Amino acid sequence: MLKNFIFGKRPHAEAGQTCGRRDCACTGLWGKVCDIPGGIYLPGIGEPPSLTIQDWPDYQGPLYLPLATGRTEPMVPIVQPRQPVKQGELLARDDFGHFLYAPRCGVIAEQTTKTVFGHTEQPVLALQTSADATCDVAGANPLADTVNPWQAKTDAERYDLTCQSLARTGIMIGDHGETLIDLIKRAHDHAVAVVVANAVPVEPTLNGPLAVLQEHSPEVFAGLSILKTLLRAPQALAAHSYHFPIDCATAEQWNVRCVAVTEKYPQGLPGVLLRSLNKSPRYCLKRNGAAYIFDPQTLRAVERAVLGGSLLLERIVTVAGDGVLQPGHFRVPVGLPLRALLERAGLTDDWRCVVEGASLTGRSIDPDQAVVSARSGNFMVIRNFKPVRPERCIRCGWCIMDCPAGLDPARLSTVAEMGQYRTASSLNIEACMECGICSYICPSGLPIMESIRMMKRRLHPVARTEGGPLYA
Ligand code: SF4
Numbered sequence: 190m191l192k193n194f195i196f197g198k199r200p201h202a203e204a205g206q207t208c209g210r211r212d213c214a215c216t217g218l219w220g221k222v223c224d225i226p227g228g229i230y231l232p233g234i235g236e237p238p239s240l241t242i243q244d245w246p247d248y249q250g251p252l253y254l255p256l257a258t259g260r261t262e263p264m265v266p267i268v269q270p271r272q273p274v275k276q277g278e279l280l281a282r283d284d285f286g287h288f289l290y291a292p293r294c295g296v297i298a299e300q301t302t303k304t305v306f307g308h309t310e311q312p313v314l315a316l317q318t319s320a321d322a323t324c325d326v327a328g329a330n331p332l333a334d335t336v337n338p339w340q341a342k343t344d345a346e347r348y349d350l351t352c353q354s355l356a357r358t359g360i361m362i363g364d365h366g367e368t369l370i371d372l373i374k375r376a377h378d379h380a381v382a383v384v385v386a387n388a389v390p391v392e393p394t395l396n397g398p399l400a401v402l403q404e405h406s407p408e409v410f411a412g413l414s415i416l417k418t419l420l421r422a423p424q425a426l427a428a429h430s431y432h433f434p435i436d437c438a439t440a441e442q443w444n445v446r447c448v449a450v451t452e453k454y455p456q457g458l459p460g461v462l463l464r465s466l467n468k469s470p471r472y473c474l475k476r477n478g479a480a481y482i483f484d485p486q487t488l489r490a491v492e493r494a495v496l497g498g499s500l501l502l503e504r505i506v507t508v509a510g511d512g513v514l515q516p517g518h519f520r521v522p523v524g525l526p527l528r529a530l531l532e533r534a535g536l537t538d539d540w541r542c543v544v545e546g547a548s549l550t551g552r553s554i555d556p557d558q559a560v561v562s563a564r565s566g567n568f569m570v571i572r573n574f575k576p577v578r579p580e581r582c583i584r585c586g587w588c589i590m591d592c593p594a595g596l597d598p599a600r601l602s603t604v605a606e607m608g609q610y611r612t613a614s615s616l617n618i619e620a621c622m623e624c625g626i627c628s629y630i631c632p633s634g635l636p637i638m639e640s641i642r643m644m645k646r647r648l649h650p651v652a653r654t655e656g657g658p659l660y661a
């Protein structure tokens with residue numbers, strides 16, 4: 190009980206709470222809401238932003254467009270310095286299906302480096318505002334000449350046209366720069382059981398996916414339905430926090446079922462969400478094939494490309510934390526300098542740390558060097574940052590109790606520090622999803638997740654499967 194009080198666990202008195210919308214398909218008692226073993230209710234840093242997305246049309250400064258994709262060599266620019274470009278014009282590409290389009294019109298400036306998606310000194314193409322008054326008038330839409338797939342006569346033709354539209358957008362998924370069209374091709378080799386729209390906030394203050402789903406629900410559900418068809422999945426689910434009911438009537442029109450899940454951390458991580466859905470007898474995902482989980486922004490981009498015939502040149506980014514006065518969700522062009530965005534959100538004078546991603550797992554970055562990329566989602570600005578001094582493990586067992594993967598983090602971190610690779614492997618270290626709960630919850634302030642993460646990086650992938658040496 191004491192631990193629950195200290196770390197903000199939700200008291201069981203709330204069991205039996207309903208979803209909040211009587212006509213919502215996901216309405217039900219607590220027992221029907223998907224949940225995970227372990228996990229914690231994070232208290233949240235600062236006020237959660239409202240679900241309204243704010244536009245910012247008057248930013249006139251330079252944009253720094255990332256050329257790095259995270260997977261291969263950077264894209265190669267096909268424009269020259271001082272060349273005027275239109276909105277939507279192709280600026281750079283590579284042989285792996287990645288494309289860079291101009292988020293707005295302007296003049297190409299020099300190539301430089303910035304921090305992109307937590308990686309420092311990545312090449313970017315600078316785009317200056319143009320003094321030419323006619324610049325804004327006509328954009329260059331690369332999808333303008335594509336045929337609407339719904340005009341196709343056969344399913345095969347419709348499939349090809351849809352893939353063509355997606356291939357020309359170069360939508361990237363995940364952290365490694367894989368394109369969506371590559372994923373669709375890869376999925377042809379195996380059965381797919383379900384596609385899922387993941388609108389579960391990773392932390393209470395990082396509710397950006399819900400904001401996108403609330404404001405653009407028809408596009409998101411349409412995008413999910415398109416991917417369900419392309420991946421030949423028998424069912425499509427929209428997972429959302431039970432506190433935030435979504436437009437399930439629209440979802441049903443697109444054959445998407447709503448699923449309410451608890452707000453426990455790290456329920457919003459894709460692997461954990463899948464585990465949570467698997468536990469429900471209503472979905473039985475594991476038995477039928479693979480599951481693919483997409484964030485609402487990707488699904489909206491799919492809908493725009495396939496049904497709207499246009500590119501999604503903006504990014505909806507959440508700025509939260511106690512270091513900003515007006516946390517919120519902002520619709521901004523890709524390439525926006527992070528400092529400008531944070532100042533728009535009311536950056537305080539006494540902020541201590543800016544984190545890209547969630548507060549327990551994200552990376553600390555320099556806001557003067559970082560830019561918004563096509564994969565940026567959340568930025569946390571933290572004011573009350575207190576470094577802790579690690580002490581000895583007191584064997585309280587809290588880390589074991591709350592680990593959502595059912596591991597023994599205390600033992601794992603001990604064997605990691607002692608370099609016992611084989612023991613770590615036998616303790617199923619690979620199942621750790623690096624959620625950070627163990628480090629957060631530890632009363633001795635031990636950096637448990639960091640030790641485990643380091644050990645995982647050193648384990649050799651071949652050794653794990655073929656019995657060779659266990660470290661690189
Ligand atoms: S970081 Fe890994 S070991 Fe620690 S709580 Fe999360 S899953 Fe468990």
Ligand code: SF4
Pocket residue numbers: 581582583584585586587588589598599630631632633634635637
């Ligand atoms: S590592 Fe920390 S949380 Fe885990 S048993 Fe030891 S003191 Fe407790």
